[in-house]
Amino acid sequence: MAAIEEIFPRIYGIPLGYVNAFLLAEEDGLTLIDAGLRGNERKIWKAIAGIDREPDDVRHVLVTHHHADHVGSLAAVKESCGAEAYVHPLDAPIVAGEKPRPAANRGSITGRLFGRLIERLPAYRPSPAAAEHEINDGDELPVGGGVRVIHTPGHTAGHVSFLVEGHGGVIFAGDAVGNMFGRIGKPLLMYTEDMDEAKQSMRKLAELEFDTACFGHGRVLKGEANVAFRRYVENMAR
Ligand SMILES: [Zn+2]
Numbered sequence: 565m566a567a568i569e570e571i572f573p574r575i576y577g578i579p580l581g582y583v584n585a586f587l588l589a590e591e592d593g594l595t596l597i598d599a600g601l602r603g604n605e606r607k608i609w610k611a612i613a614g615i616d617r618e619p620d621d622v623r624h625v626l627v628t629h630h631h632a633d634h635v636g637s638l639a640a641v642k643e644s645c646g647a648e649a650y651v652h653p654l655d656a657p658i659v660a661g662e663k664p665r666p667a668a669n670r671g672s673i674t675g676r677l678f679g680r681l682i683e684r685l686p687a688y689r690p691s692p693a694a695a696e697h698e699i700n701d702g703d704e705l706p707v708g709g710g711v712r713v714i715h716t717p718g719h720t721a722g723h724v725s726f727l728v729e730g731h732g733g734v735i736f737a738g739d740a741v742g743n744m745f746g747r748i749g750k751p752l753l754m755y756t757e758d759m760d761e762a763k764q765s766m767r768k769l770a771e772l773e774f775d776t777a778c779f780g781h782g783r784v785l786k787g788e789a790n791v792a793f794r795r796y797v798e799n800m801a802r
């Protein structure tokens with residue numbers, strides 16, 4: 565698997581095993597979206613070298629949510645390049661280590677059986693990282709060529725998605741929507757704090773205009789991605 569994949573000019577995917585990070589590459593600096601598992605920083609630097617840029621060019625890290633596979637290397641990335649982190653206020657205290665991570669969803673059988681076990685794995689215990697910026701629904705961030713924040717709670721309370729204009733619109737949906745088995749779907753119940761709210765957030769995303777969707781897990785969906793979202797939510801049970 566390549567260290568970095570061009571989605572569009574200046575928009576890249578960084579595959580980190582089963583989770584993805586993304587990169588918005590502007591002349592005046594790089595914006596990373598999510599930061600993989602603990603220990604992934606070397607893969608991130610390799611990806612950045614692959615487009616002839618330097619780790620020090622990373623200025624901003626936009627965080628979709630507090631889960632360990634999205635903020636695992638946040639502390640390490642911040643430490644080595646001084647980038648500033650952007651996190652929704654409902655997830656920021658968890659990312660900063662001021663509040664414990666909520667337990668796996670007890671409504672899920674897998675969560676009941678394996679939740680505690682998985683939470684003890686070192687990769688699932690990221691070093692805490694403080695956020696320099698609080699981000700809220702509707703914010704237009706002057707980074708990465710312009711990024712709109714969409715609050716998409718449910719998977720976690722402070723989960724956000726990011727919408728970038730151009731190329732018909734590109735949504736970075738984090739774990740608000742899954743694309744694990746070649747088709748879009750709900751996030752995994754085991755790791756989702758409130759599934760009803762998560763469904764509501766999927767409906768909210770489906771109303772937006774975007775042609776391409778990028779996911780925390782699974783492949784990029786190119787071409788009328790929002791039509792696929794709309795079709796999915798229409799058939800989704802309430
Ligand atoms: Zn997640």
Ligand SMILES: [Zn+2]
Pocket residue numbers: 583631633634739780781
């Ligand atoms: Zn995830």
